[in-house]
Amino acid sequence: MTPLADEAAKPAYQVLARKYRPETFADLYGQDAMVRTLKNAFDADRIAHAFIMTGIRGTGKTTTARIIAKGLNCIGPDGQGGPTIAPCGVCDQCVAISEGRHVDVMEMDAASRTGVGDIREIIESVHYRAASARYKVYIIDEVHMLSNSAFNALLKTLEEPPEHVKFIFATTEIRKVPVTVLSRCQRFDLRRIEPEVMVTFLKSIASQESADITDDALALITRAAEGSARDALSLLDQAISHGAGHTGVDQVRTMLGLADRGRILDLFELIMRGDAAGALTEVSRQYADGADPAAILRDLAEVTHWISVVKISPEAVDDPTVNPDERDRGRQLANNLPMRALTRAWQMLLKIAEEVNIAPNAMMATEMGIIRLTHISDLPTPGDLVRKLQDAPPVSRSPSTDNRPSSPTGGQSGPSGQGSSVDRGSGAVSVAPAEHPENQALMRFATFQDVVELIRVRRDIRLLVEVENFVRLVKYRPGSIEFEPAENAPVQLASQLSSRLQNWTGVRWVVSVVSAGGQRTIAEERAEKIDSLHAMAATHPLVLQVMSVFPGAEISEVRGHDDVQSAYLPEVDEDPDLMDDQWDPIDPFDV
Numbered sequence: 001m002t003p004l005a006d007e008a009a010k011p012a013y014q015v016l017a018r019k020y021r022p023e024t025f026a027d028l029y030g031q032d033a034m035v036r037t038l039k040n041a042f043d044a045d046r047i048a049h050a051f052i053m054t055g056i057r058g059t060g061k062t063t064t065a066r067i068i069a070k071g072l073n074c075i076g077p078d079g080q081g082g083p084t085i086a087p088c089g090v091c092d093q094c095v096a097i098s099e100g101r102h103v104d105v106m107e108m109d110a111a112s113r114t115g116v117g118d119i120r121e122i123i124e125s126v127h128y129r130a131a132s133a134r135y136k137v138y139i140i141d142e143v144h145m146l147s148n149s150a151f152n153a154l155l156k157t158l159e160e161p162p163e164h165v166k167f168i169f170a171t172t173e174i175r176k177v178p179v180t181v182l183s184r185c186q187r188f189d190l191r192r193i194e195p196e197v198m199v200t201f202l203k204s205i206a207s208q209e210s211a212d213i214t215d216d217a218l219a220l221i222t223r224a225a226e227g228s229a230r231d232a233l234s235l236l237d238q239a240i241s242h243g244a245g246h247t248g249v250d251q252v253r254t255m256l257g258l259a260d261r262g263r264i265l266d267l268f269e270l271i272m273r274g275d276a277a278g279a280l281t282e283v284s285r286q287y288a289d290g291a292d293p294a295a296i297l298r299d300l301a302e303v304t305h306w307i308s309v310v311k312i313s314p315e316a317v318d319d320p321t322v323n324p325d326e327r328d329r330g331r332q333l334a335n336n337l338p339m340r341a342l343t344r345a346w347q348m349l350l351k352i353a354e355e356v357n358i359a360p361n362a363m364m365a366t367e368m369g370i371i372r373l374t375h376i377s378d379l380p381t382p383g384d385l386v387r388k389l390q391d392a393p394p395v396s397r398s399p400s401t402d403n404r405p406s407s408p409t410g411g412q413s414g415p416s417g418q419g420s421s422v423d424r425g426s427g428a429v430s431v432a433p434a435e436h437p438e439n440q441a442l443m444r445f446a447t448f449q450d451v452v453e454l455i456r457v458r459r460d461i462r463l464l465v466e467v468e469n470f471v472r473l474v475k476y477r478p479g480s481i482e483f484e485p486a487e488n489a490p491v492q493l494a495s496q497l498s499s500r501l502q503n504w505t506g507v508r509w510v511v512s513v514v515s516a517g518g519q520r521t522i523a524e525e526r527a528e529k530i531d532s533l534h535a536m537a538a539t540h541p542l543v544l545q546v547m548s549v550f551p552g553a554e555i556s557e558v559r560g561h562d563d564v565q566s567a568y569l570p571e572v573d574e575d576p577d578l579m580d581d582q583w584d585p586i587d588p589f590d591v
Contacts, residue, residue: 017233020205022063023070023089023098029201029229030193031060035085037188042071042085048186050158050167052143054174055190058230061170062107064190065139068168069105070097073133083134093133104133110145119150123157126165136165143169144176151178158184192227195219195321201229202236211240216249219321224256257292264299265329271300272337272345276374283370293366294356301349303330308342310334341377348373386542441507442478451481451501452522458504466493468526472518480510484518533558 022028025035041047051068053061067087074087074094087094096102108118122138130136140146146154158167158181169185171177193201202218213236221239225232235256239247242255253260263286270279286296309316311334317327352369359365445451455464470489475482485493498511520528537543537558547553 015234016205016209016237017058017230020208020233022060022067024086025067025071026086028060028064028067030197031064031190034064034188034190038068038071039085042083045083047072047083047166049161049165050169050185052169052171052174052177052182052185052187053190054171054187056192056226056228057172058225058228058232059190059192060229061172061190062139062141064188065141065168065170066097066105069102069135069137069139069166070094072135072137072166073097073102073104075134102133104130104135105137105139107139107141109142110140111142114145114147114150116147116149116153119146119153123153126157126162129164134164137168138165139168139170141170142172143181144171144173148178151181155180155184193229193232194227195222195319198222198225198227198229198232199320202232205233205236206240209240211236211243211247212245213239213243213247214249216323217247217252219323220249220252220256220261223321254290257290257295260286261299261323261326264296264303265326265333267296268300268303269333271370271373272333272341272377274374274377276371279370279374280367283367287363293362294353297349297353297356297366297369301346301353304342304346304349306330307334307337308339308346311337311339311342344376345373348376441505445478445505448473448476448481454504455500458500460500463496463500466490467497468522470521472521474514474517474519479507480512482512482514484514484516486518486521530558 025038028035051065053064055061070087070089070093071085072083074084075081075091076084076088077090079091081088081091089095089098093102097105100107106122108122126136126138161167167185169177169181174182174187174189199215199218199222202221203215206213206218217239218236221232221235224235235252239252239255243251250260263282267279267282267286270282283293283296287293306316306319306322307330310330314331314334317331317334319327322330348369352366352372355369356362356365445454452464452467455467466489470486470493472484472486473481474484481497483494490496494511494513498509501507501509501511534555537555543555
């Protein structure tokens with residue numbers, strides 16, 4: 001034979017994912033619960049007419065469907081066998097199904113055949129008995145891709161199929177399958193393959209392929225596969241070719257474009273120590289060695305998560321995909337780092353990852369993120385700051401701080417020089433019992449503050465701003481408002497206020513303007529209250545201590561205990577030890 005003929009006669013290479021596809025349930029890894037259920041169903045002759053397999057990619061959904069089809073139609077080596085959970089694999093039925101040429105086992109890809117016409121072919125063919133097998137088996141892959149009309153057309157046949165028909169569906173998106181279909185099928189959720197099982201599986205495949213690959217390399221492949229057997233076999237296939245005889249963890253890491261796990265731990269330690277220069281140098285070295293900036297951030301996030309879990313559950317350190325040296329370092333970091341530092345780093349890494357995706361230069365965004373991480377790594381929490389300030393020696397007050405402005409409720413004189421005893425929020429006007437419908441409508445507005453609240457509820461922002469800034473109330477009773485306009489007040493303010501109130505309440509309102517005698521506007525009272533609170537806060541011993549520690553600091557806002565409680569948490573504990581949970585680590589410099 002010629003060399004060309006020899007090459008043509010040579011069998012084509014088959015990828016590992018197809019070459020080692022399970023042929024029986026004994027070969028199926030990581031799905032013990034499903035195998036046990038099906039075995040008991042076959043033994044008790046309680047085989048359902050429809051199954052649906054769901055799970056992530058590469059866990060064996062279509063493979064399980066074919067094994068069930070073989071088990072239903074297997075006749076054994078002697079041709080006398082019945083339905084079995086362990087098909088022989090040598091009879092004509094098993095061989096034909098394995099090779100995908102069995103006339104009574106029909107596979108349909110719902111991703112490319114989604115319409116009613118495709119389902120109609122199935123409905124019309126189910127009435128005919130199997131040509132050579134015991135059962136007609138319809139395997140519909142990616143069944144969630146069928147249209148709603150196609151699902152509806154299938155319902156009747158799926159609920160009451162002929163005795164010789166079985167349906168097996170496979171999908172990765174079980175939530176997209178109508179509940180009317182799910183209720184007619186036995187559902188099996190195929191789990192991700194556990195790391196220990198996956199490593200054992202890959203070792204057996206590597207041994208059968210006579211491939212020299214280290215355990216650390218297999219652990220890295222297992223971690224990258226994320227529980228998918230097909231992904232793991234595809235990566236193993238690629239790693240064997242990449243190693244060309246011997247495959248180590250460094251070669252697999254280079255193949256996957258990942259940074260060295262040990263170097264990621266080095267970078268993580270530099271960040272948590274606050275060594276910005278060292279962290280930037282390490283990132284630059286990893287980048288020069290081919291690591292992707294986004295991959296570095298993902299690895300840092302993975303390490304942060306792992307150490308946090310180890311801190312909560314120490315037994316989690318015994319991960320088979322992590323080598324002993326990394327386990328020791330992870331255990332040490334979990335013991336030394338506080339949980340607040342880990343959660344803070346996690347939130348910052350998520351924020352940095354978003355910025356890298358939109359930044360014009362990923363490496364620059366990563367470096368800026370690393371700098372921020374190093375600066376907040378040892379940043380004290382508010383509770384620590386309070387304790388430090390409480391332990392610090394008191395600061396002597398300057399003479400100027402004794403001149404406190406009096407409280408708004410301390411009897412300050414109003415614009416006319418007399419004490420202001422009228423308050424819009426509490427100066428209610430007594431109203432006689434309503435006998436007329438108009439009186440009933442006006443009873444809801446006993447004070448001027450009720451009118452302001454009505455404007456706010458109606459969301460008339462412009463009128464609300466004008467009322468708060470330009471209305472100096474002189475006299476109020478329900479249905480009548482008398483005010484002195486402030487400087488630069490709109491000319492049409494009185495008419496607009498009267499018109500809007502009449503439209504909203506259905507009652508005529510008299511709004512009149514006078515030249516004098518008005519109180520302060522709402523905005524003026526609010527500003528005076530804020531100034532008073534700031535002045536009171538500025539004389540507080542703890543604030544004085546903060547000002548001495550942080551020269552140039554300013555009081556930007558003063559909040560009462562009730563304001564903080566309603567804005568952030570149902571209950572606020574004043575214990576400094578519990579204040580850490582109330583801190584937003586995304587903006588650590590907003591003190």
